[in-house]
Amino acid sequence: xxxxxxxxxxxxxxxxxxxxxxxxxxxxxxxxxxxxxxxxxxxxxxxxxxxxxxxxxxxxxxxxxxxxxxxxxxxxxxxxxxxxxxxxxxxxxxxxxxxxxxxxxxxxxxxxxxx
Amino acid sequence: xxxxxxxxxxxxxxxxxxxxxxxxxxxxxxxxxxxxxxxxxxxxxxxxxxxxxxxxxxxxxxxxxxxxxxxxxxxxxxxxxxxxxxxxxxxxxxxxxxxxxxxxxxxxxxxxxx
Numbered sequence: 001x002x003x004x005x006x007x008x009x010x011x012x013x014x015x016x017x018x019x020x021x022x023x024x025x026x027x028x029x030x031x032x033x034x035x036x037x038x039x040x041x042x043x044x045x046x047x048x049x050x051x052x053x054x055x056x057x058x059x060x061x062x063x064x065x066x067x068x069x070x071x072x073x074x075x076x077x078x079x080x081x082x083x084x085x086x087x088x089x090x091x092x093x094x095x096x097x098x099x100x101x102x103x104x105x106x107x108x109x110x111x112x113x114x115x
Numbered sequence: 116x117x118x119x120x121x122x123x124x125x126x127x128x129x130x131x132x133x134x135x136x137x138x139x140x141x142x143x144x145x146x147x148x149x150x151x152x153x154x155x156x157x158x159x160x161x162x163x164x165x166x167x168x169x170x171x172x173x174x175x176x177x178x179x180x181x182x183x184x185x186x187x188x189x190x191x192x193x194x195x196x197x198x199x200x201x202x203x204x205x206x207x208x209x210x211x212x213x214x215x216x217x218x219x220x221x222x223x224x225x226x227x228x229x
Contacts, residue, residue: 032215034215042221042222043119043203043219043220043221043222044158044203044205044217044219045219046216046217046218049215049216059216090157090158092215094215100145100146100163100165101163101165102163103148103150103160103163104148104160104205104215104217105160106157106158107157108156108157109156109157111155
């Protein structure tokens with residue numbers, strides 16, 4: 001069965017510091033990978049998605065970047081965090097080829113607080 | 116731009132009562148998903164709805180999809196405290212495609228009181 005790992009679970013960082021959040025998927029090959037962010041009291045916003053190694057699509061211009069150095073690894077980064085970067089970050093995966101009956105699968109999330 | 120509106124955003128129910136959460140979306144879509152989120156936790160998939168008239172049920176929850184009206188409903192029957200959570204609908208823009216670029220509603224915070 002497939003599993004998705006995301007770490008760290010919580011993170012408190014000062015403004016201006018760098019960020020690196022990591023996500024790995026096990027039990028599947030060549031998944032589509034996604035980073036979503038959930039601000040307090042709001043729905044989820046798609047930040048980035050990737051259909052393969054080195055292939056990143058950005059959905060929202062912002063202070064963040066994403067990379068996919070390996071097939072099942074997805075990294076979210078920032079060089080200098082802003083207060084507005086605080087939120088709950090969720091990594092997700094979907095299988096390829098696409099099975100529309102299968103939902104998007106989410107990791108446990110990272111709660112980031114920028115102080 | 117795809118817009119997804121859920122209502123109500125807050126719902127306080129008594130145990131044993133029935134209620135419906137509505138999810139309206141603004142443009143053509145070929146699939147819609149319902150998720151549940153417990154406080155501080157990740158999202159758990161509840162239902163996948165792919166076609167007009169689709170109806171799925173799991174326990175006390177039933178979801179339906181009307182693609183012509185661009186409307187999905189999540190019906191709660193005889194609510195119990197364990198159903199307290201935030202419920203999200205998520206809609207895929209357009210049709211086809213191999214990715215899950217989903218637009219989420221703001222969520223409905225459901226509280227079931229004894």
